Amino acid sequence: MSALPPAIFLMGPTAAGKTDLAIELTKVLPCELISVDSALVYRDMDIGTAKPSKALLAQYPHRLIDIIDPAESYSAADFRTDALSAMADITARGNIPLLVGGTMLYYKALQEGLADMPPADARVRAELEQEAARLGWQALHEQLASVDPVSAARIHPNDPQRLTRALEVWRVSGQTMTEHRLKQTAQSADADASGHSQLPYTVANLAIAPANRQVLHERIAQRFTIMLEQGFVDEVVALRSRGDLHPGLPSIRAVGYRQVWDHLDGKLTSAEMQERGIIATRQLAKRQFTWLRSWSDLHWLDSLDSDNLSRALKYLGTVSILS
The missing domain is CATH 3.40.50.300 (P-loop containing nucleotide triphosphate hydrolases)
Known part of the structure; x- marks a missing residue:
């Protein structure tokens, strides 16, 4: 035991x-x-x-x-x-x-x-966002590929959050995210070898x-529909009314919230919002299964x-x- x-x-x-x-x-x-x-x-x-x-x-x-x-x-x-x-x-x-x-x-x-890894650096992050606005995210992805090809291979050019973080780690610490993770893997292996989990x-x-899997897809669709009936859109309206929240925050990027926010911005119809919310939730489930x-x-x-x-x-x- x-x-x-x-x-x-x-x-x-x-x-x-x-x-x-x-x-x-x-x-x-x-x-x-x-x-x-x-x-x-x-x-x-x-x-x-x-x-x-x-x-x-x-x-x-x-x-x-x-x-x-x-x-x-x-x-x-x-x-x-x-x-x-x-x-x-x-x-x-x-x-x-x-x-x-x-x-x-x-x-x-x-x-x-x-x-x-180093903590977030507001100055470096602002610089990266300015570069992205001027050059585009594809250019920043090419920068990442030149210094950390392993991270660039797993981060899509259209994923600004992860792309920004990977470049931020490099600029702040002088080491790539891959190098940091390799060190962590080695430390975990040493801990396992010594019996210290x-x-x-x-x-x-x-x-x-x-x-x-089809049963799960049906559950996801049913649950999203029920959320809308329970007042999901009104919940996001209340969050927007605060004035200090925006789509760049992790909370608003959460599955479902991002789609409702886009709907309230006029980017999606109600039907499109519901469809994309369900699709995003299915994609989340797929990633969870992969893990x-x-x-x-x-x-x-x-x-x-x-x-x-x-x-x-x-x-x-x-x-x-x-x-």
Whole structure:
């Protein structure tokens, strides 16, 4: 048996039923919930994030929900710090941290640590934005390719957020993002070789999703339609009325919010907004599946099975989480 305390990761694509299973687990296990979702951290963004209701959160509290304002940013490093603190607090009370959500980068950051990259630099970022306005993003992508071809190969020229960050890291630190990540990988390997994990827990990795991808697509479309019926557009109208939010912020770039914002700007009709919101959510699910396929020691559950709780408990017993 491992001397490390237990923790559970409950992962999966959007609209797969993660929250429902997590709540069922807390009813029979001494678990406390930690949200692993880059959109649920924002206050006043409830409908478009499919945030659990206030009544549900009152009965089954989730840490790391509603912790920052939409005008603020929240990085994977911020999540790792907050999650480790929450996990330690839960463990100290004799309970099991149950981390539930679909932001796979957060899980990876928690499990493996993060490269020690420089923080954002407002001056450098402004310079890059001015260059992009003058020369175009393709020219900046060519700059990145000349200094960091590995990053350039995985970052599309039409992805200004990631392109800006990669160039910012190079200009601020003198090292490329690839070099920083190679150092982090080496540090993780050294930690594994020495027996000192980056995450001091015995982790059981669960994932839930419909075995039939078409079922997930139907769920995504249905959920987006329900969001609109619940007042998603009005929610974004309220965010716009603040006057301090804009499409360049991570909160407004969140899936669904970006499409509704464009609709309110007159760039999309209502029907186009709905269609593009559904397509963007499907693309998110596809990216989540890509992450999950590379995750080791992952036990899959089918969202449509009626006995997922018993299946999950059986698996947790086999990996000594319940010992």
